[in-house]
Amino acid sequence: MSSHHHCLGLNAPNGEIHHIKFLSEHIGALYLNDEYSDVVLKIEGQPFHGHKAILAARSEYFRALLFGGMRESQQSEIELKGTTLAAFKCLLKYIYTGHMSLTSLKEDVILDVLGLAHQYGFVDLEASVCDYLRDALQVRNACAVFDAARLYRLERLAEVCRDFLDRHAAEIIRHDSFLQLSPDAVKELTSRDSFFAPEADIFRALRDWVAANPGCGQAGEMVGAVRLPLMSLAELLTVVRPTGLVGPDAILDAIHQGSQLRDSELAHRGRLLPEENVAQPRHGTQVLQGEMRSALLDGDCSNYDMERGYTRHAINESGDPGILVKLGTQSIVNHIKMLLWDRDERSYSYYIEVSVDQKDWVRVVDHTKYYCRSWQFLRFPARVVRYIRVVGTYNTVNKVFHVVALEAMYTHAEVSLDQGLIVPKENVATVERSATVIEGVSRVRNSLLNGDVHNYDWDSGYTCHQLGSGAILVQLGQPYMIHSMRLLLWDIDGRSYHYYVEVSVNMWDWVVVADKTRESCESWQLLTFKPCPVVFIRIVGTHNTSNEVFHCVHLECPAQCDGPPEPAPAQDAAVPVSTAGAGATSATVTVVATSATATADQQADEDS
CATH class of the missing domain: 2.60.120.260 (Galactose-binding domain-like)
Incomplete structure (x- = not known):
């Protein structure tokens, strides 16, 4: 008889009885209890007494295993392979109680639990473990979590890991956990434009990975992700050549490309901070050219008038250098948002160029033939950018170009471009x-x-x-x-x-x-x-x-x-x-x- 039959205060004044807590307690009491047990699960030789009805009710996997007509459905003792003792014990307790404390577990056990949740079809548990791992990502565990996410095809978790690994690439390639990444994970990471670290350091990390994984047989493919033309001549000769991982012809090709191609034609890497304005002083961004420079990046888009609150340059035919912004580090950018001075009805024409080395410039926005006013929402194909140059070419009132604010970022928002202009889907007449x-x-x-x-x-x-x-x-x-x-x-x-x-x-x-x-x-x-x-x-x-x-x-x-x-x-x-x-x-x-x-x-x- 239930131990709660004598308790007071359990009446149902509204006709609804909720004794779920007691049900959970009673089923949970059967965890590791051989009472009424009708099956034994063996993990690494250790037996766990279980109850077929409970296991089958909680998992499609166990339902098929125990009642699906397979050989195991006729056995009273079943050996489960492909799991660790600690992880399975945690999972079994979760099956009986619905509770699991991840904070008390080691990271390798948590990853094993994630694998079991995926294998046995515990979707809610899998999602909860993924949420925990997303919040617990650090340099020391990010590679292991990324490998697990790829293995179990957990794309949301994998994408969070990619973002983390991109942001901490320079630290990741120096950490021992990088050497334990799977070959496919290494190739995916080092092939990304957003995996931003010095190219020579990436090569050294791949050299060490090849040495730590001698049986992979993919040394050529691994170092193939390195962008040799981005390396200096000294690095090619003193870092790359002595390893023997790259042939002489490939090194010569890299030297030729590095010296002959325009800088904008090289496959640069850059920091990727989606939906975050990288043109901020806290990211190290500064205004190098233009009058009244301090106003452009101060974030104040309200307090400006004819005398203050903007950065400007003179419009002249001799080629004014315009307003020049240097980002704190080279970043992947596909969106610039800019506020033109708009306290009257004037309009402006302008163009925007970007560069990595401040020598080779690429024009990403050309509005020299158009009248523009107030906020500008500009899009262009994603590029690695270090310098942004805004040059005004016309003002309907005078010979001065005024910019109140400027933002630069990478956005995932999809947009169509035609002849460099946005093809809007939403109403822009607002x-x-x-x-x-x-x-x-x-x-x-x-x-x-x-x-x-x-x-x-x-x-x-x-x-x-x-x-x-x-x-x-x-x-x-x-x-x-x-x-x-x-x-x-x-x-x-x-x-x-x-x-x-x-x-x-x-x-x-x-x-x-x-x-x-x-x-x-x-x-x-x-x-x-x-x-x-x-x-x-x-x-x-x-x-x-x-x-x-x-x-x-x-x-x-x-x-x-x-x-x-x-x-x-x-x-x-x-x-x-x-x-x-x-x-x-x-x-x-x-x-x-x-x-x-x-x-x-x-x-x-x-x-x-």
Whole structure:
């Protein structure tokens, strides 16, 4: 009889009884208990009394072994091979109790437990051990954990190990555990661009690995991962040649490539810190050229004006060196985020080059033909970078290029590029993406771009212009390769519009991408066209069946869906007494967004 039958306080006032704790205690009491045992499991000669029903209920492996019709299902004593005594004892206790204390176990036992959890199908235990190992990674155990993760195809754990080994490559190759890595693991690690350590040190580590594993028979493949052209002539002659692991021809080829190829053509290694800005002083980054250098990397993206808070350089035709940033160490970068000074409507043109040696430069961003404003979200194929040079080529107001902030990083976010420009999937006609309305009439600036497609009426929630005069003009933050747009025309009553849309990259050359001047258009408009670079979007209304004003509620590009969103809430169709708004015969200017030309007060900024 249960020892708890006499206890008070175990009633069920809600009709629900939860005595799971007692069940766990009673089953756990059978661990290593020969009472009611009907099978003996032998590990390294030591017997463990078990209970077939419990083992089978907890594991598909034991269910098949004990009740699947195999020879073992008829045996009362079964020998299990391929495991260690300590690891199996921990696993057996987990089977009976659901509990395991990893902190009290040695690392080799934990790895053996991971192998058993994988072999016997304990998915939850496997996941928990992986989580523990991810948090417990150190230089001394990372190689062993990585090998185990590869062996059991635990990709999430393996990826964490790769990241750790990359970050600590210089220490890892000097640690004894590196010599115990499997051949495939060694080749995978040393082939990675992000396994960042001096090439001569990597060669020495591989030389030692080959010596410690004489039976592998893969010496040539191992040292083949070394990037010999990155090594100096002295290193090739004094470190590589004496080992005999690399033939004379390969050494001569390396010398030739190192001296003849451009530095940008060599397969450099670099530090990889995914989603982390490496252009920070704490990473050793510094600004080498540019005026007012301290502002660029201080992280302050709010407190700047015409006098402070930015780094600048003069724009001139003689080839100004621009703003030069040196990263603390060469890093793998595919994303630069930059804030251009944006306290007025000015725009800039610029290009960005990167280098490893400050001699051979590669242009990764070329916006010299485009007008750009505010935040720039720039992507390019991943490269190893040590130096970043930002050169302004044009400012719509004066001859100075101003940058408030700069970030550089590697991101896993996927993006498509066409002619060096981002092909966006998300809507880039938003304030968050630096877009702005620079011409048009609305009660609230940029209401066209705020994403609100429900809250509009006769007086607010739209942007408009007088037919035959002006237009609605939007500037994106930077050039994008655009192939579609979607508009919401004001549609509270039954009116229809005629209009056309044209795009430009510089406000001078315009291309019509949609001509609806001969069609009656209402509500949502989906426009598709041949992909082209876009910075400016000009929407020009030519007809309104109700009055002389063209009204647009929402613009997005690229289009986010093929049809309209959920219907807007019902609106009051009564025309208000006020003569201002969509029901009026002319537009009343409440807020006017001006064009991107120099204003009177911009002259005072000529020296900024």
